[in-house]
Amino acid sequence: MNKAIPEPVTKLVEAFSRLPGVGPKSASRLTYFLLRAPDDVALTLADALRDLKANTRFCSVCHNITVDDPCPVCSDSMRDQRTIMVVEEPLDVLAIERTGSYKGVYHVLHGVISPVNGVGPDDLKLRELGPRVEKGDILEVIIATNPSYEGDATCMFIEREVLRNTGVKVTRLARGLPVGSDIEYADAVTLTRALQGRSTL
Amino acid sequence: MNKAIPEPVTKLVEAFSRLPGVGPKSASRLTYFLLRAPDDVALTLADALRDLKANTRFCSVCHNITVDDPCPVCSDSMRDQRTIMVVEEPLDVLAIERTGSYKGVYHVLHGVISPVNGVGPDDLKLRELGPRVEKGDILEVIIATNPSYEGDATCMFIEREVLRNTGVKVTRLARGLPVGSDIEYADAVTLTRALQGRSTL
Numbered sequence: 001m002n003k004a005i006p007e008p009v010t011k012l013v014e015a016f017s018r019l020p021g022v023g024p025k026s027a028s029r030l031t032y033f034l035l036r037a038p039d040d041v042a043l044t045l046a047d048a049l050r051d052l053k054a055n056t057r058f059c060s061v062c063h064n065i066t067v068d069d070p071c072p073v074c075s076d077s078m079r080d081q082r083t084i085m086v087v088e089e090p091l092d093v094l095a096i097e098r099t100g101s102y103k104g105v106y107h108v109l110h111g112v113i114s115p116v117n118g119v120g121p122d123d124l125k126l127r128e129l130g131p132r133v134e135k136g137d138i139l140e141v142i143i144a145t146n147p148s149y150e151g152d153a154t155c156m157f158i159e160r161e162v163l164r165n166t167g168v169k170v171t172r173l174a175r176g177l178p179v180g181s182d183i184e185y186a187d188a189v190t191l192t193r194a195l196q197g198r199s200t201l
Numbered sequence: 202m203n204k205a206i207p208e209p210v211t212k213l214v215e216a217f218s219r220l221p222g223v224g225p226k227s228a229s230r231l232t233y234f235l236l237r238a239p240d241d242v243a244l245t246l247a248d249a250l251r252d253l254k255a256n257t258r259f260c261s262v263c264h265n266i267t268v269d270d271p272c273p274v275c276s277d278s279m280r281d282q283r284t285i286m287v288v289e290e291p292l293d294v295l296a297i298e299r300t301g302s303y304k305g306v307y308h309v310l311h312g313v314i315s316p317v318n319g320v321g322p323d324d325l326k327l328r329e330l331g332p333r334v335e336k337g338d339i340l341e342v343i344i345a346t347n348p349s350y351e352g353d354a355t356c357m358f359i360e361r362e363v364l365r366n367t368g369v370k371v372t373r374l375a376r377g378l379p380v381g382s383d384i385e386y387a388d389a390v391t392l393t394r395a396l397q398g399r400s401t402l
Binding site: 005006007008009011012014015016018019020021026028029030031032033034035036039041042043044045046047048049050051052053055056065066067071089090091094110 | 234235237240242245248251291311
């Protein structure tokens with residue numbers, strides 16, 4: 001290793017480089033920025049990182065990220081607990097919440113079925129959906145996986161395998177969403193349209 | 202704040218957003234990546250951040266970032282301690298070291314004179330250079346500020362104000378560097394050329 005680089009600098013550059021979208025150059029930039037910035041910028045970040053790991057868990061009902069279990073959405077009596085929206089990621093929940101058009105609850109899969117990446121149904125929170133629907137007197141399941149190949153395959157799996165014998169109404173977001181895109185980047189209006197135009201499977 | 206976002210998540214997104222080049226979208230991406238990644242990715246980063254602030258200081262001789270004071274370069278008897286290269290930032294030291302063409306020592310200013318940004322000579326490690334040159338039996342000072350307006354102004358200030366009465370030979374990197382660019386992004390060959398073609402002021 002280069003003598004001119006102290007070990008703490010190297011280590012932080014390496015730690016930053018492990019983040020997605022951060023290359024060695026950006027990692028150096030961030031590190032040297034923090035060296036000059038007031039102490040609390042680095043220390044606040046360090047505390048927030050520890051806090052994230054120490055104080056968050058997955059909701060035992062919807063599997064979204066939460067501090068309290070069950071999460072505020074699942075324990076909110078003002079929300080429609082008989083409509084479940086199935087999403088891939090916690091970020092998708094945020095996107096839907098931003099529209100203000102949805103008053104039901106969620107089910108976060110934490111991924112999609114993707115044989116290419118070695119992700120099968122059992123790597124996701126898929127099997128949990130069936131018992132939840134049967135037990136909870138659910139009226140409708142809205143499938144809001146991304147409009148991609150994997151999202152479609154996951155949607156089909158949910159309909160045919162997971163919810164087959166439950167008799168629940170299964171819908172999915174309208175194809176107002178451009179195919180191949182990502183739900184979390186959709187604007188609120190498009191997302192609202194897609195929600196309003198959802199079609200029965 | 203949105204009920205669907207737990208506080209530790211919001212806090213980490215905010216902490217990431219304070220870093221240069223990280224917007225709210227990237228900050229969310231990084232946060233949700235860390236939620237799913239193994240614990241040690243976030244914890245290693247947290248430790249590295251604390252370590253950076255706890256275990257680094259500025260070398261009392263050259264003002265570069267270091268664990269030990271004086272730094273390994275300043276205390277290396279194999280290096281030419283009678284040639285000083287003046288650079289703006291620690292990242293510039295790394296760029297010069299990568300060329301392998303320089304065997305002297307450094308003087309890190311930690312910025313450039315920039316009236317627009319309210320940075321004057323006393324905000325930098327500029328005044329320290331004069332006594333260091335007088336005391337240290339220095340043969341040559343190579344000014345390696347960026348080839349920009351502020352870099353040129355700082356170079357001129359060093360020559361006319363700081364080193365005026367020292368009688369030391371003052372040189373600067375050749376204008377092989379494209380004007381307006383940044384030293385830390387120059388490739389090693391260009392930087393070597395600029396070092397070889399340095400001109401007497």
